[in-house]
Amino acid sequence: MTGGPGQAGQVWAHVGQPFGEREYDVVVLGAGRMGTACALYLRRLAPHLRLLLVERGGLPNEEGATILAPGVWTRLDVPPGREAEAQWTHANLFGDPTAKPLPLLRLHPEEGPGRVPTRQMLARFPEAASLLDPDALPWAEVDEDASTYRPGAVALACGQAAVREGADLLLNTHAHLTPGGVRLDRLTVTNTHEIVTHETHEVRAGIVIVAMGAEGPAAAEQDLGIHTAHGRAYRQFPRLNTPSDGWTPVLRAGGLTLRPQHGGFTVVPPLHHRDPSGYVPQGGRLTGVPVGVRRETLEDLTRLMDALPPLATGALEIGRSLADVPGAWVALPGGQVDAPPRHEALGDGRHLLLGGPLADTLGLAVAYDLAARVAGVEERPWG
């Protein structure tokens, strides 16, 4: 039972904890950053609504896009007209102790508005000098207001705050949409490491929010018999073991981002288009030799090896098989790689909430917007 005002919610982490609830006002499926943020905002905007947050794994979700998201907020990614929401998202990140301001340097082969010579810029960012060839990328622009953060830390903080403020949380549970609410399969692991359903519960809920990331559209289609136009793409984040420190800026060139992290860099490759339905991620081949980075990403890296010389060295971890390189499915709203996060009504009190490639920049605001809509609140804090 969701706690009353000032009372924390209940958490069921494993099947040893009996779950007997039959009804909620709102069920949120998925404890990634979108679902946890929406749950938290719902507690604040509509504390009278009994709320259950359901997650297939732990908190935060570890298999989706949240944990591996680049965690780069930059005005360069803000779609026109969405500036206020992006600023609001940015301001609210600072609830995340890992968030910190860090300039982002975007490099170009040709001149353009707002660009200065790269050599001149390198005087300000000497840490970046060894990372790039200023002859290949002679023009640079800088976003002074950029930040880096860990989306997984945001999801953890939002999820914990939601529970503290009265949301119930059910972990290790696979959810299906049903006509009157959700069917919840509580999962457990057998002695032979098989994941099986331990018990199943039918829970009534007038409002269900599907925040299952790249799996949300397929789940909604499967359970509701509808058709959506959303897509997904499998993105890998190879590690680049070239030293970085707290002053190394985020670098971006040719759509690829080098994000300083853990004393090196996380390589964030561009997304070119969605992967086809049914695609199974697999590693690529570099002149015949199997590697862990998918072929399409390998081509992006190869293309940039002259401009960003460390990519051509052993400092880049491309692995030997897919499992060697961290990767995740990211939702593509409308099948587009540049579409902002969005929510949409699926009818009968069901809502689909999608983060996608721009969740770093706009995710929290869109999660808030859905929470406010469900709560019947007209105002938005970004005005």
Next chain:
Amino acid sequence: MTGGPGQAGQVWAHVGQPFGEREYDVVVLGAGRMGTACALYLRRLAPHLRLLLVERGGLPNEEGATILAPGVWTRLDVPPGREAEAQWTHANLFGDPTAKPLPLLRLHPEEGPGRVPTRQMLARFPEAASLLDPDALPWAEVDEDASTYRPGAVALACGQAAVREGADLLLNTHAHLTPGGVRLDRLTVTNTHEIVTHETHEVRAGIVIVAMGAEGPAAAEQDLGIHTAHGRAYRQFPRLNTPSDGWTPVLRAGGLTLRPQHGGFTVVPPLHHRDPSGYVPQGGRLTGVPVGVRRETLEDLTRLMDALPPLATGALEIGRSLADVPGAWVALPGGQVDAPPRHEALGDGRHLLLGGPLADTLGLAVAYDLAARVAGVEERPWG
């Protein structure tokens, strides 16, 4: 041995016919439209070069993009600056007895240069009236010079002419590039319907032309240890059993083409982007029910159902599994869906010849261009 002037070449169709050749000047791999045309032009431009055309299946190739290609020539598909080559390709199609002039009607939701009201256009093309909703697509333009043809018939005619004019032809043979030429695995079928290598031949050749369609880049990479940036996409051609006759124009809307054929229509869906390396084609699901058309194509069809009402009827054959809907891999030069056919030198006398999505419009000219380059001929018939 390639025949002398005026002498036909030899054909080895199956392993019962002993093959003892050790050396050619040129070996062309692949008897699709690009390979057969290049072989024919080579016989004409350089009759002194002994030439072998090798094909894994029969003549014409039946598993690649040639047999299923739309076979629509239209100036709407001609890239800027390539008009003369496109016209030359068009003029040379008429060696194909199946080629015939047929106007192409492109329909648009909004006004634009060269467009007239669709209702007015339908007075001229009454056969098209039942196919489209003029309120959804109120503007139309027409290409009066369009033609339809069968690329498979062109490949057959070119291949036969090449042999008549002295090329040798080795069928049912899988080829690999080797340092000095090619290794040829002659294939046969066992009693248990398994395809196996019956015998292997090493053949020296100073020049090898890889015209294996969507498989060419992978074969070149595998055998030569190089890296190319080419891609491929799996395209399906569902059948639409709405009646057409000899006066029904080709229709195009939203990137999708309806090509009158066999008393109905072949549906030619748009190509949006390449498929990832390792993607295995599979059918889609329509609100949960499995169908034979891939998901991405299904979305294109769904989007156009209002504008092209027959697509929403049982006249559209979407099948129950992948095998029900004809489909083929098409090469995407440079990974782009709108890139013209091209050839490129791979070093050491090896050339890659790619048709791709615009092979209908420019294929023969690009095959000629490569033949002329190999023959050392400067002039091009398109001036």
